[in-house]
Amino acid sequence: xxxxxxIKAGITLDQVIEAAFAVLDRGGLEKLSTRAIAADLGVSxxxxxxxxRTKARLMDLLAEAIFAEMDLDDLPSGWDARVVELHQRLxxxxxxxxxxxxxxxxxxxxxxxxxxxxxxxxxxxxxGCPTRRTAxxxxxxxxxxxxxxxxxxxxxxGADLPERVPEEFPVLNSVVDEFHAAEFDARFRFxxxxxxxxxEVLEAP
Amino acid sequence: xxxxxxIKAGITLDQVIEAAFAVLDRGGLEKLSTRAIAADLGVSxxxxxxxxRTKARLMDLLAEAIFAEMDLDDLPSGWDARVVELHQRLxxxxxxxxxxxxxxxxxxxxxxxxxxxxxxxxxxxxxGCPTRRTAxxxxxxxxxxxxxxxxxxxxxxGADLPERVPEEFPVLNSVVDEFHAAEFDARFRFxxxxxxxxxEVLEAP
DNA sequence: ACCTGAACACCGTTCAAGT
DNA sequence: ACCTGAACACCGTTCAAGT
Numbered sequence: 001x002x003x004x005x006x007i008k009a010g011i012t013l014d015q016v017i018e019a020a021f022a023v024l025d026r027g028g029l030e031k032l033s034t035r036a037i038a039a040d041l042g043v044s045x046x047x048x049x050x051x052x053r054t055k056a057r058l059m060d061l062l063a064e065a066i067f068a069e070m071d072l073d074d075l076p077s078g079w080d081a082r083v084v085e086l087h088q089r090l091x092x093x094x095x096x097x098x099x100x101x102x103x104x105x106x107x108x109x110x111x112x113x114x115x116x117x118x119x120x121x122x123x124x125x126x127x128g129c130p131t132r133r134t135a136x137x138x139x140x141x142x143x144x145x146x147x148x149x150x151x152x153x154x155x156x157x158g159a160d161l162p163e164r165v166p167e168e169f170p171v172l173n174s175v176v177d178e179f180h181a182a183e184f185d186a187r188f189r190f191x192x193x194x195x196x197x198x199x200e201v202l203e204a205p
Numbered sequence: 206x207x208x209x210x211x212i213k214a215g216i217t218l219d220q221v222i223e224a225a226f227a228v229l230d231r232g233g234l235e236k237l238s239t240r241a242i243a244a245d246l247g248v249s250x251x252x253x254x255x256x257x258r259t260k261a262r263l264m265d266l267l268a269e270a271i272f273a274e275m276d277l278d279d280l281p282s283g284w285d286a287r288v289v290e291l292h293q294r295l296x297x298x299x300x301x302x303x304x305x306x307x308x309x310x311x312x313x314x315x316x317x318x319x320x321x322x323x324x325x326x327x328x329x330x331x332x333g334c335p336t337r338r339t340a341x342x343x344x345x346x347x348x349x350x351x352x353x354x355x356x357x358x359x360x361x362x363g364a365d366l367p368e369r370v371p372e373e374f375p376v377l378n379s380v381v382d383e384f385h386a387a388e389f390d391a392r393f394r395f396x397x398x399x400x401x402x403x404x405e406v407l408e409a410p
Numbered sequence: 411a412c413c414t415g416a417a418c419a420c421c422g423t424t425c426a427a428g429t
Numbered sequence: 430a431c432c433t434g435a436a437c438a439c440c441g442t443t444c445a446a447g448t
Contacts, residue, residue, distance in 0.1 A: 010412065033440065044414050045441095051412090055441060105310075105353075108360060110367045119374045126376065136383040140357075141350055141396045148310075148349025155313060162315045169324045171331065178341040186410055191346045194403040202402060204395050215431065238421065249433050250422095256431090260422060 011043055016051045017065055020058060021097060029099040034058075056107075063104045064111035069093045072120055079127035080200075084192050086121050087146050091188060094150045101150035125199065133204040138195060145191050153184045216248055221256045222270055225263060226302060234304040239263075261312075268309045269316035274298045277325055284332035285405075289397050291326050292351050296393060299355045306355035330404065338409040343400060350396050358389045 019040040024032050034055065038045040052058040070093045076082045094100035118139065125135035165172045224245040229237050239260065243250040257263040275298045280287045299305035323344065330340035370377045 035440080046415080046443095047413050049442075050414095105356070108357075108364065110370075112371070112373070115370065115374050115377060119377050122380060123376045126380075132380055133383055136380050137392050137395055138399070140354070140392065141399060144353025144357075144396075145346055145349050148353055149345070151310070152313075152345075152349075159313065165315075165320065166317070168317070169320050171328045172320060172324050175327060175331075175337055175341050178338055187342050187345065190342055190407070190409050191349075194343070194346060194407055195399055197407060198399040198402040202395070202399055205391055240421080251424095251434080252432050254423075255433095 011041055011047060011051065013051045013061075015041065016048055017058075017061055020062060021065070024062070024103075025098045027098075029102055059103060060107045060109050060111070063107045063109045064113055066093050066097060066100055066104055067109070067111070067113040067117055069096060070113070070117060072116060075120070079124040080196050082124040083121060083128075083142065083196060084189070086117065086124070087142055087192055088188070090117065090146055091150050095154070099154060101147055101154055105147050105151060128196075129199050130201070130203050134199060134202065137204050138199040141195050142192065145195060146188075149184065149188055149191065153182075156182065216246055216252060216256065218256045218266075220246065221253055222263075222266055225267060226270070229267070229308075230303045232303075234307055264308060265312045265314055265316070268312045268314045269318055271298050271302060271305055271309055272314070272316065272318040272322055274301060275318070275322060277321060280325070284329040285401050287329040288326060288333075288347065288401060289394070291322065291329070292347055292397055293393070295322065295351055296355050299351075300359070304359060306352055306359055310352050310356060333401075334404050335406070335408050339404060339407060342409050343404040346400050347397065350400065351393075354389065354393055354396065358387075361387065 016037060019037045020032065022040055023036045027036075034048045034052070035045045038048045041048070052061065067090075070089045072086075076085055094104055097103070121139050121142070122135055125138055126132065129135040129138060165176050167173060221242060224242045225237065227245055228241045232241075239253045239257070240250045243253045246253070257266065272295075275294050277291075281290055299309055302308070326344050326347070327340060330343055331337065334340040334343060370381050372378060
């Protein structure tokens with residue numbers, strides 16, 4: 001007797017997450033609802049609910065799935081190049097989905113892929129930082145910076161930037177062109193560099 | 206003939222914002238609704254709606270109000286001490302309201318008080334950074350870092366941190382005590398220091 | 411274990427109406 | 430200019446019920 005397939009095909013959690021990304025990429029975070037996911041899958045809303053248990057858990061699952069889309073192989077051998085590469089891949093993974101950075105920022109994920117990323121980052125930082133504490137704290141600085149930049153990057157897509165700064169703020173006015181130049185790529189690399197330069201020398205208390 | 210007061214007292218936008226903060230501080234961001242604010246003020250929900258026009262604009266107003274609670278006087282004269290002090294006050298202002306960092310992070314505010322803060326920060330950075338571009342980009346790095354740290358700080362209050370890291374992640378396990386030690390104050394100062402050290406020497410492309 | 415329908419207690423937004 | 434009530438099109442969650 002061979003094992004039988006279940007008669008009713010049934011929906012799997014992975015399919016739910018896949019459909020959730022489809023809805024997300026189509027309409028952004030505010031259009032992401034269990035009903036919309038259900039409609040995409042052709043099932044009842046409560047079927048989605050049964051798989052995700054709660055909306056908050058769905059968000060955690062999506063964040064973890066974004067980390068899972070990162071490749072953690074073929075990394076540079078130098079510790080600082082490795083840290084930079086890891087965060088560039090994280091940025092890429094978040095940019096891969098509409099509002100991806102907001103999804104990751106909204107949750108405190110401790111799934112295996114998220115931890116795997118941290119494991120790689122901290123490993124590299126321990127090679128270059130004077131103390132363990134410096135390494136840990138630096139990993140947070142890098143993470144916050146990446147999250148913040150990509151959130152701004154994704155928010156600026158399709159947002160109406162203010163074209164003018166009031167004249168009461170002369171200094172901001174004098175640099176307004178630098179402010180508007182998006183150049184997220186260069187800004188990102190510069191920020192990583194900035195934090196890493198100090199990480200080598202600065203000792204956390 | 207002296208000017209008469211309007212017969213119906215009426216609610217003002219400032220009162221709406223005040224009530225919004227009351228609701229926010231009591232129940233957090235997910236309890237913040239126009240109906241809850243209206244209930245606090247004893248008016249109809251549509252009265253609140255008329256003043257705020259839209260929920261998104263209310264969020265902008267709240268973010269701007271948080272910046273308005275910052276004092277921008279009596280700052281240190283040294284550029285780097287000034288930058289640190291400004292961000293410490295920003296952190297304090299955000300910590301002053303439940304989910305304050307999430308409120309600020311969720312909006313791209315260009316109100317006068319927000320711009321005033323940036324004006325001060327950029328002014329100070331221009332004194333210490335090699336190029337204008339370095340100054341601007343550094344201001345963003347500092348802002349992202351502050352936002353990220355305070356968001357984590359406020360999320361960790363009342364959240365259930367994972368007590369154990371799976372053994373597949375030996376490096377994370379070896380530093381898990383550093384991870385759990387909150388010490389947001391020290392971490393915050395260290396992060397600012399870290400970014401500012403490089404700002405003096407690193408030149409943006 | 412998986413899926414459904416119905417009901418519940420909420421949302422923000424819009425509109426027609428009052429003063 | 431300011432305030433209201435009613436209706437609309439949504440939410441996430443819960444519960445009792447099916448297979």
